[in-house]
Amino acid sequence: MNRLKSELASLKMFSKREFIIWSSYRMNAWMWVLDVFFNTTIFFLLSLVTKGSDISFFPYGNNYVTFIVIGLGVHYISYTNLGDPFARVSKIYWGGTMDLYLLSPLSYYTPLMGIMFRSVIDDYPRVILALLFGGLFFGAIYSVANIWLIFLLLILILTSTLGFGIISASSFYLFNFKQNTEPVRFILQDIIIALTAGYYYPLTVLPYPLQVVGSFIPHTYALDAFRRLLIPGGDLMARVLPIQLLIDIPPITLDILILVLMTIITIPLGLFMYVQGIKKARREGTLTRWQ
Amino acid sequence: MAVEYAIKINNIIKKYKIKQRAIKSRYFNAIDDVSLSIEKGEIFGLLGTNGAGKTTLIKIMAGLLEADGGTGKVLKYDLYKEHKKIRAKVSLVAPTADVGTDNNLTVKQNLEFWAVVYNLDKNLRAQRIDELLLFLDLKEYEDFWPMSISAGMRQRLAIARSLLVKNPILFLDEPTVKLDAKGAKAVRNFIKKINKDLGITIILTTHFIFEAEELCDRVAIMDKGKIISCDTINNLRKRLKKYDLLEIECSSIPKDIIDQISKWDYIVKCTYNNNLLNIESLKVEVSIFEVLKLLRQQDLEIYSVRTKEASLESVFISTLNNGRNSI
Structure with a gap:
């Protein structure tokens, strides 16, 4: 119990430190708001392409701005959770602080989670802001039919992408990927997600093999469920994804189950790999680099 | 009275893998059959040229690096089986004060951060930080950014961080290497003070001979991963007729x-x-x-x-x- 308390106190301290740093740059906040605004604008401009056309977004209603703003929101979460753990571990290594964290009573995971608070502060609120800008300026309309379900999906997309992120981070020590390009993140983020996540278009417009590839990433299920629930006119029962066509369960239930499954596989696997990586680095003398 | 050892290691070996080509690699002995006993309360110097193996050896003794061979105990904890316990009982200061110092936090905020990370009792934190700021002459700079104080002060801040927890062993890896003469002198004085007033066993690495001479009760001279001589400075002189x-x-x-x-x-x-x-x-x-x-x-x-x-x-x-x- 005491141990948990001290780990939580440390996490709180990390978040405080990251907030002090984040807020100490006043320009940051303005740049941050502008960045989200312009990103939303770009997505809105993309939506104009479909204006007046009879392109179908079935089963995701008929408001492409909402469709694309939800894509932007999931993109923010995914980009942070998938890409950030590796970048943070890299920062600990190059900054030379891994040794100091190991000399503290903290668990191996707390520093990793702790320094991710910068992204939590910086990136997660972007989702709310993007949805807000979409609604206020660009004509996005949201139907909040089931707020608890949306909240549950939000947690699941956070945890499942974080699991992949920790796997990516563990490769820093486990496979000695000390440079920026790390295969797990590269394959997932820059290839599979970029091609098949469906930020800008429904997965169903892709060739079937790509739809199958897209079935292995959490974005597919999160976007499917969010869009059905949040876009007015979304169909809750129509089955369109490859796995939905195979398993006879209501689509949103299946989306949730798959996200739960991805979470319970990727998070323990990531944490296990991360510890193995640290142990390996302790044997090889590559825990940190003092410059 | 029997001598109490803070550290006792025997025949320690550490090999590093060096990649030569894409597939081919070779090993070299970073630490080669090193045995050492360090008494409680002494300032012990590891002296050697760059690449002699000093940092590798202190990382092994601090539980941060696993040895490939040999045996050893640090504060009676086994080097292999109880490395977590060793790490909880030792402190370390890296050669550069920037390690562990966040330039976006003030001197005091830096210490507050590490006090929580090191799980210092909530009720004692403020008092301990104040004590250390006074002890290391940093009190008047507590609200300064690390970037706006001298390198010597930053090194003292790093030492203050390492003293937040009252650990019996302090490792200092080249504590004055990046400092000017004045800053280095001040840090050396504080090292003596820490050892004398707090009774902490200090193991420092240096390639400044005068530093070892000024600070250390005993020195081990290292070369190519081996300890080629270990004694008090006077005994070393006697032995070599210098x-x-x-x-x-x-x-x-x-x-x-x-x-x-x-x-x-x-x-x-x-x-x-x-x-x-x-x-x-x-x-x-x-x-x-x-x-x-x-x-x-x-x-x-x-x-x-x-x-x-x-x-x-x-x-x-x-x-x-x-x-x-x-x-």
Whole structure:
């Protein structure tokens, strides 16, 4: 119990430190708001392409701005959770602080989670802001039919992408990927997600093999469920994804189950790999680099 | 009374893999059969050129690096099975103060952050931080950004961080390497103070010979992963016959006075020829006053006094040469 308390106190301290740093740059906040605004604008401009056309977004209603703003929101979460753990571990290594964290009573995971608070502060609120800008300026309309379900999906997309992120981070020590390009993140983020996540278009417009590839990433299920629930006119029962066509369960239930499954596989696997990586680095003398 | 050891390691080996080509790699011994005993409360120096294996050795002793062979205990904890317990009981300061110092936080905020990370009792944190700021002369800079204080102060901040938890062992890896003479002197004074006032065993690495000479009770001279000599500085000098020299030109000295001088502490050899008194001493700065006082008491005329210190540098170089010849 005491141990948990001290780990939580440390996490709180990390978040405080990251907030002090984040807020100490006043320009940051303005740049941050502008960045989200312009990103939303770009997505809105993309939506104009479909204006007046009879392109179908079935089963995701008929408001492409909402469709694309939800894509932007999931993109923010995914980009942070998938890409950030590796970048943070890299920062600990190059900054030379891994040794100091190991000399503290903290668990191996707390520093990793702790320094991710910068992204939590910086990136997660972007989702709310993007949805807000979409609604206020660009004509996005949201139907909040089931707020608890949306909240549950939000947690699941956070945890499942974080699991992949920790796997990516563990490769820093486990496979000695000390440079920026790390295969797990590269394959997932820059290839599979970029091609098949469906930020800008429904997965169903892709060739079937790509739809199958897209079935292995959490974005597919999160976007499917969010869009059905949040876009007015979304169909809750129509089955369109490859796995939905195979398993006879209501689509949103299946989306949730798959996200739960991805979470319970990727998070323990990531944490296990991360510890193995640290142990390996302790044997090889590559825990940190003092410059 | 039996000697209490803070650290005792035997035949430690550490090999690093070096990639030569895409597939081919070779191993080299970063630490090669090193045995060492460090007493509680002493300042122990690891002296050696760059790449001698000093940092690797302290990382092994701090539980941050696993040895490939040998045995050892740090504070009675096994080096292999209880490395987590070792890490919880030792502190470490890296060669650069920037390690662990966040330039976006003030001096005090940095310490507050690490106090929580090191799980310092909530009720004691503020008091401990204040104590350390005062102890290391940083109190008036507590609200400064680390970037706006001197490198020496930043190094003291790093030392303050390492002292937040009252651990019995402190490892200092080249603590003055990036400091100017003034900053380095201040840090050395604080190292002495920490050892004297807090009773902490300090193991420091350095390639500054004068630093080892000023600070260390004992030194181990390392070269190519081996310890080629380990002793007090005086004993190293004795062994290598590297003594300070004191030459006093004076009027004739009675033989009994020469015999008397020969028996004093630190005096290795005392001879008198042609009005020249030649003394080989382990500590010329002590001997000079005692000898001059005695000669004056005897009403002898002193014409000139010359000293030549046998620095640790000459001992170091001789030891390295001897070590390399015997390897």
